[in-house]
Amino acid sequence: xxxxxEMEEKLxxxxxxxxxxxxxxxxxxxxxxxxxxxxxxxxxxxxxLEEVLEQLGIEKTIIIFRMLPKDTSVEVFSYLPTDDQLxxxxxxxxxxxxxxxxxxxxxxxxxxxxxxxxxxxxKILEKTPKEERKLINTYLNYPETxxxxxxxxxxxxxxxxxxxxxxxxxxxxIGNDTETVYTCYVKGKTRTLEGIVSLRSLIVSDENTPITxxxxxxxxxxxxxxxxxxxxxxxxxxxxxxxxxxxxxxxKLVGIITVDDIMDVIEEEATEDIERMAGVMDDSDTEYxxxxxxxxxxxxxxxxxxxxxxxxxxxxxxxxFEEVLSQVIILVSYLPLLMGTxxxxxxxxxxxxxxxxxxxDLETRDALKVLWKEFxxxxxxxxxxxxxxxxxxxLIDGQxxxxxxxxxxxxxxxxxxxxxLGSMLPIxxxxxxxxxxxxxxxxxxxxxDMVSSTLYMLIAAVFLGITL
Amino acid sequence: xxxxxEMEEKLxxxxxxxxxxxxxxxxxxxxxxxxxxxxxxxxxxxxxLEEVLEQLGIEKTIIIFRMLPKDTSVEVFSYLPTDDQLxxxxxxxxxxxxxxxxxxxxxxxxxxxxxxxxxxxxKILEKTPKEERKLINTYLNYPETxxxxxxxxxxxxxxxxxxxxxxxxxxxxIGNDTETVYTCYVKGKTRTLEGIVSLRSLIVSDENTPITxxxxxxxxxxxxxxxxxxxxxxxxxxxxxxxxxxxxxxxKLVGIITVDDIMDVIEEEATEDIERMAGVMDDSDTEYxxxxxxxxxxxxxxxxxxxxxxxxxxxxxxxxFEEVLSQVIILVSYLPLLMGTxxxxxxxxxxxxxxxxxxxDLETRDALKVLWKEFxxxxxxxxxxxxxxxxxxxLIDGQxxxxxxxxxxxxxxxxxxxxxLGSMLPIxxxxxxxxxxxxxxxxxxxxxDMVSSTLYMLIAAVFLGITL
Numbered sequence: 001x002x003x004x005x006e007m008e009e010k011l012x013x014x015x016x017x018x019x020x021x022x023x024x025x026x027x028x029x030x031x032x033x034x035x036x037x038x039x040x041x042x043x044x045x046x047x048x049l050e051e052v053l054e055q056l057g058i059e060k061t062i063i064i065f066r067m068l069p070k071d072t073s074v075e076v077f078s079y080l081p082t083d084d085q086l087x088x089x090x091x092x093x094x095x096x097x098x099x100x101x102x103x104x105x106x107x108x109x110x111x112x113x114x115x116x117x118x119x120x121x122x123k124i125l126e127k128t129p130k131e132e133r134k135l136i137n138t139y140l141n142y143p144e145t146x147x148x149x150x151x152x153x154x155x156x157x158x159x160x161x162x163x164x165x166x167x168x169x170x171x172x173x174i175g176n177d178t179e180t181v182y183t184c185y186v187k188g189k190t191r192t193l194e195g196i197v198s199l200r201s202l203i204v205s206d207e208n209t210p211i212t213x214x215x216x217x218x219x220x221x222x223x224x225x226x227x228x229x230x231x232x233x234x235x236x237x238x239x240x241x242x243x244x245x246x247x248x249x250x251x252k253l254v255g256i257i258t259v260d261d262i263m264d265v266i267e268e269e270a271t272e273d274i275e276r277m278a279g280v281m282d283d284s285d286t287e288y289x290x291x292x293x294x295x296x297x298x299x300x301x302x303x304x305x306x307x308x309x310x311x312x313x314x315x316x317x318x319x320x321f322e323e324v325l326s327q328v329i330i331l332v333s334y335l336p337l338l339m340g341t342x343x344x345x346x347x348x349x350x351x352x353x354x355x356x357x358x359x360x361d362l363e364t365r366d367a368l369k370v371l372w373k374e375f376x377x378x379x380x381x382x383x384x385x386x387x388x389x390x391x392x393x394x395l396i397d398g399q400x401x402x403x404x405x406x407x408x409x410x411x412x413x414x415x416x417x418x419x420x421l422g423s424m425l426p427i428x429x430x431x432x433x434x435x436x437x438x439x440x441x442x443x444x445x446x447x448x449d450m451v452s453s454t455l456y457m458l459i460a461a462v463f464l465g466i467t468l
Numbered sequence: 469x470x471x472x473x474e475m476e477e478k479l480x481x482x483x484x485x486x487x488x489x490x491x492x493x494x495x496x497x498x499x500x501x502x503x504x505x506x507x508x509x510x511x512x513x514x515x516x517l518e519e520v521l522e523q524l525g526i527e528k529t530i531i532i533f534r535m536l537p538k539d540t541s542v543e544v545f546s547y548l549p550t551d552d553q554l555x556x557x558x559x560x561x562x563x564x565x566x567x568x569x570x571x572x573x574x575x576x577x578x579x580x581x582x583x584x585x586x587x588x589x590x591k592i593l594e595k596t597p598k599e600e601r602k603l604i605n606t607y608l609n610y611p612e613t614x615x616x617x618x619x620x621x622x623x624x625x626x627x628x629x630x631x632x633x634x635x636x637x638x639x640x641x642i643g644n645d646t647e648t649v650y651t652c653y654v655k656g657k658t659r660t661l662e663g664i665v666s667l668r669s670l671i672v673s674d675e676n677t678p679i680t681x682x683x684x685x686x687x688x689x690x691x692x693x694x695x696x697x698x699x700x701x702x703x704x705x706x707x708x709x710x711x712x713x714x715x716x717x718x719x720k721l722v723g724i725i726t727v728d729d730i731m732d733v734i735e736e737e738a739t740e741d742i743e744r745m746a747g748v749m750d751d752s753d754t755e756y757x758x759x760x761x762x763x764x765x766x767x768x769x770x771x772x773x774x775x776x777x778x779x780x781x782x783x784x785x786x787x788x789f790e791e792v793l794s795q796v797i798i799l800v801s802y803l804p805l806l807m808g809t810x811x812x813x814x815x816x817x818x819x820x821x822x823x824x825x826x827x828x829d830l831e832t833r834d835a836l837k838v839l840w841k842e843f844x845x846x847x848x849x850x851x852x853x854x855x856x857x858x859x860x861x862x863l864i865d866g867q868x869x870x871x872x873x874x875x876x877x878x879x880x881x882x883x884x885x886x887x888x889l890g891s892m893l894p895i896x897x898x899x900x901x902x903x904x905x906x907x908x909x910x911x912x913x914x915x916x917d918m919v920s921s922t923l924y925m926l927i928a929a930v931f932l933g934i935t936l
Contacts, residue, residue: 041687043707172672181668182650182710199667200649204640219509237735239511240728242650242710259727260708266731267705270738271823277742278819278909279812288824289837296841297848300816304809308853311808312860315801322797329794332803333783336917339804340779341772344747347909348768351746355739356756369757373764380765385776392780441746441815441909449804 014040018048025052025060034067042072046079053084062091074103082115083290089116098124105179107152107261110139114149147232148225150265151246151255156184158211160194165207171199179258183243186215193245193253196220222247225254229265234360236262273358277351277440279303303442310446314339314453321457324466330399331460334407335453337389342414342452345381346444349374349422354436357426364431370423378419382412406463410456417455418448482508486516493520493528502535510540514547521552530559542571550583551758557584566592573647575620575729578607582617615700616693618733619714619723624652626679628662633675639667647726651711654683661713661721664688690715693722697733702828704730741826745819745908747771771910778914782807782921789925792934798867799928802875803921805857810882810920813849814912817842817890822904825894832899838891846887850880874931878924885923886916 017036024033037045045068053061065073065088077085077100089097089112101109101124113121113136125133135153142148156178158167167184175181184202186195195217205214222245223232235244236259246255268285275282282299284291318325318335325332353370356362362370386408393404422444426436460466485504492501505513513536521529533541533556545553545568557565557580569577569592581589581604593601603621610616624646626635635652643649652670654663663685673682690713691700703712704727714723736753743750750767752759786793786803793800821838824830830838854876861872890912894904928934 041689168671175668175672181671199671200643203636203649204643219507221509237731240731242727259710259731263705263708263727263731263734266734267738267827270735270742271827274738274742274745274819274823278745278815280816280820287829288820289830289834289841293841293844293848296845297852300813300845301849301852303816304812304849304853305856307808307812308805308856311805314804314808318804319798319801325800326794326797329790330787332793332800333787335800335803336782336786336807336921337776337779339807340775340782340913340917344772344775344910344913345768347746348748348771351742352748352756355742359735359739361755362757366757373757373761376761377764377768380761381769381772384765384769385772388773388776442812445808445812449808453804 014044014047018051021048022052022055025056025064030063030067033064037064038068038072042075043079045072045076049076049080050084053087058087058091062088066092066096070099071103074100078104078108081285081287081290082111083286085112086115089120094120094123098127102128105152106139106154107150107179110136110149113140114144142225145229146225147223147227147229147246147257148254150229150232150257150261151225152179152258153255154178155243155245155256156181157253158184158186158197160186160188160212162211163207164202164205164209164211164214167197167202167211168207171202179256180243183241183256185245185253185256186211186217187253191252193222193247193251196245220245223257224249230269230358232257233262233265233269237266238360269358273354273437276435276437277354279307279440279442307442307446310450314446314449317450317453317457321453321461324457324460324464327466328403328460328464330403331406331456334393335456338407338410338414338456339449339452341385341411342418342448343441343445344418345378345415346418346422346448347441349377349419350426350440350444353423353426354440357430357436362427364427367424367427370427371420374419374423375416378416381419382415385415386411402463406456406460409463410452410459413455413459414448414452417451418444421447421451482512482515486519489516490520490523493524493532498531498535501532505532505536506540510543511547513540513544517544517548518552521555526555526559530556534560534564538567539571542568546572546576549753549755549758550579551754553580554583557588562588562591566595570596573620574607574622575618575647578604578617581608582612610693613697614693615691615695615697615714615725616722618697618700618725618729619693620647620726621723622646623711623713623724624649625721626652626654626665628654628656628680630679631675632670632673632677632679632682635665635670635679636675639670647724648711651709651724653713653721653724654679654685655721659720661690661715661719664713688713691725692717698737698826700725701730701733701737705734706828737826741822741905744903744905745822747775747908747910775910775914778918782914782917785918785921785925789921789929792925792928792932795934796871796928796932798871799874799924802861803924806875806878806882806924807917807920809853809879810886810916811909811913812886813846813883814886814890814916815909817845817887818894818908818912821891821894822908825898825904830895832895835892835895838895839888842887842891843884846884849887850883853883854879870931874924874928877931878920878927881923881927882916882920885919886912889915889919 021033021036024036037048040048049061049065052064068076077088101112104112125136128136154177156171156175158170171181182199184197184199185193186197188194195215197211197215201214221235221239223235225246225248241259243256243258245253246257248254280299281302353362389411390404390408393399393407394401425439425444429439430436489501489504492504505516508516517529517533520532536544545556569580572580593604596604622645624639624643626638639649650667652665652667653661654665656662663683665679665683669682689703689707691703693714693716709727711724711726713721714725716722748767749770821830857879858872858876861867861875862869893907893912897907898904
């Protein structure tokens with residue numbers, strides 16, 4: 001039994017174990033390494049193999065992978081990141097690959113097959129029974145981020161005529177091969193979903209009760225096979241289920257999605273949001289350190305180049321007001337303050353709105369409410385910042401009242417504009433079907449920069465009486 | 469049965485239903501409203517009540533809440549946001565409150581009690597049996613973001629001498645009152661956790677098998693009652709469990725945490741990260757629209773004021789180089805480009821690193837690897853941007869080679885600095901125990917602005933031969 005200790009200590013222990021195993025492998029003490037590695041559970045073994053692959057390369061990884069008991073090796077394989085799975089498949093024989101693929105849970109198998117080159121998939125499917133091949137092909141055809149791509153056909157399907165005893169016997173018989181036994185699905189004659197029943201109610205009910213009496217046939221929740229995974233995740237979050245049935249357009253049951261697959265989706269979607277909000281265009285699940293330098297650069301350059309162009313425009317605008325700037329050069333020193341603040345207030349608003357829409361707190365129809373709220377917030381914030389700066393420019397910088405007023409009034413306008421931009425851009429994007437997360441930092445900063453500098457220069461020209 | 473239809477249509481249908489119910493309530497057709505409302509499940513009823521509360525106020529909400537069947541009303545209550553729960557408690561009698569609190573699942577009860585004013589809690593606890601009162605007080609004392617605050621004592625605890633049949637009989641007896649029956653926990657004499665056993669294996673095993681034979685007593689996963697909820701969430705994500713046992717320092721079982729409570733934590737933590745990265749200091753779970761204007765302003769002002777100060781410093785720096793700027797005023801027009809790009813490349817790097825650390829892909833000990841990777845990425849990106857700008861400044865702007873060179877070389881330095889800052893600041897923060905998410909956009913933008921303008925002015929002075 002693992003001794004009770006704090007998370008940190010556990011982690012450290014695990015790191016030490018991993019290092020020892022790598023050392024053993026490096027010294028070719030394979031059997032000792034195997035013995036050490038088998039002290040861990042499958043999830044942890046997968047992590048150890050990741051480290052082995054990174055530090056010692058694929059050959060040693062294959063050696064130790066082949067030494068694992070067959071059942072263990074299949075489960076470990078299912079926990080490896082896709083890149084590592086492909087590396088291992090590349091290094092083992094076709095026969096071994098076929099064995100692993102066959103033994104994987106159905107949804108894990110689909111995930112692997114989706115990533116494999118077509119010729120290897122064909123080779124594997126050749127040896128699969130016709131019925132299963134058909135099912136696999138159907139699954140492979142669902143869009144990558146749809147409910148269909150997350151589901152598994154390994155569920156307990158009950159017939160509507162069964163009693164609780166019959167249902168429990170069926171679970172006893174096939175329960176070991178299904179993803180979950182805790183919710184069972186009652187199907188009618190044409191495979192239509194008629195209701196769901198929990199193992200809990202099967203157990204606590206009298207064994208002669210017909211399952212139709214205890215099943216939920218009215219307000220159970222399900223998703224359509226083409227629903228987007230983000231919507232599926234929202235459904236799970238809202239109801240807190242362990243599994244949700246997936247139906248096609250005729251309400252036929254085609255599979256189920258379990259909560260463990262959804263937790264990954266919740267995290268992936270949050271990561272995607274965060275990356276997009278920061279102007280990183282990454283459509284893979286590759287971990288930071290596993291991604292190559294050029295791939296990293298390619299993910300980040302599109303927004304940077306876009307920004308370069310808009311920042312150049314801001315430069316042009318400033319050049320157009322050269323007259324103002326050269327007459328009152330001190331204005332330049334407040335430029336970073338005004339442009340920076342505009343971008344920051346916009347980014348704050350955008351993040352709140354984007355996140356609110358992501359988790360379902362906000363809808364596009366709330367646009368007016370948001371606009372009204374952000375307007376009032378911007379007045380409060382704008383006033384605080386304007387007064388603060390006005391006082392500071394006069395008392396500390398010793399500038400004239402007109403200069404201080406120019407900056408203060410510009411600040412108020414820029415904060416209001418930034419907040420409105422930051423709140424409306426994401427909502428507008430969602431309305432026309434673009435991911436709102438794209439309307440975050442880079443986009444807002446660049447638009448705000450252009451508008452801020454124009455406003456500032458115009459206000460300066462008016463207040464300081466400079467003819468343009 | 470809900471007819472099969474797309475998510476969007478379902479949502480629209482639900483909104484229409486909600487509006488009809490609100491209309492009925494507004495016209496005092498209470499019984500019709502009740503009839504309509506009871507067509508929905510408890511989660512949806514809670515959403516409808518939220519709308520009623522927002523649109524019609526607390527009095528009508530209380531009326532319809534009281535008309536719900538008692539069981540339904542308790543469950544609906546558990547799905548309401550904390551603010552709405554408090555509003556309802558405020559509007560009903562103490563007796564009704566005590567009833568609801570008593571009937572809630574234990575972990576939901578703790579959540580509500582934590583938010584209630586102390587005098588109401590005392591009143592409720594007065595009527596609670598002594599043993600339960602003690603348990604409640606223990607639970608109320610765990611830190612708000614610890615495993616202890618997420619757990620529930622409603623689990624199936626088996627004794628190590630039981631057979632599968634005895635275990636199943638116990639589940640049949642008490643299974644309706646527990647959070648989950650799908651994993652059972654085997655306890656020794658002093659309440660120490662000896663192993664876990666799944667309902668699945670209890671069912672598929674022979675009924676005379678002792679549970680100690682089929683339980684997992686070696687590599688099951690558990691958390692300590694004082695572990696942080698973020699670590700607990702990482703554990704769930706890693707292993708994909710439905711429930712995890714919580715033990716104290718003597719390995720005594722004190723409760724379990726179920727996956728539905730963890731999904732909320734995963735989402736909350738991502739939201740907190742995103743808000744902090746954008747410079748919003750919000751420590752509540754209040755939804756965007758439910759939060760007041762001044763609260764919004766207060767959450768956003770600290771970073772804005774901090775930024776104001778650093779942006780002022782940037783202004784001072786520019787003033788110090790007034791000589792350079794006034795001699796070659798065209799340099800001002802490239803200032804936004806250089807400062808903006810520095811902030812952007814830093815923000816990109818910081819987001820990737822912060823997220824990587826949040827989801828456990830990166831550790832502080834990876835600092836050198838990250839530094840090396842970001843340095844190479846910054847060279848690639850810096851070169852692309854420098855060459856692009858150099859060409860553009862000469863060909864399109866028609867400026868001299870020395871001006872173009874000034875901007876290009878500054879760009880290269882600023883990109884490298886931005887990337888290093890964006891990657892090292894979050895790692896450094898984590899190392900000294902500060903939330904890395906605080907080291908995102910505002911912090912990076914402000915430091916980068918100061919360094920960018922200094923570098924740019926110095927390089928300009930050297931290249932253009934201006935004496936400072």
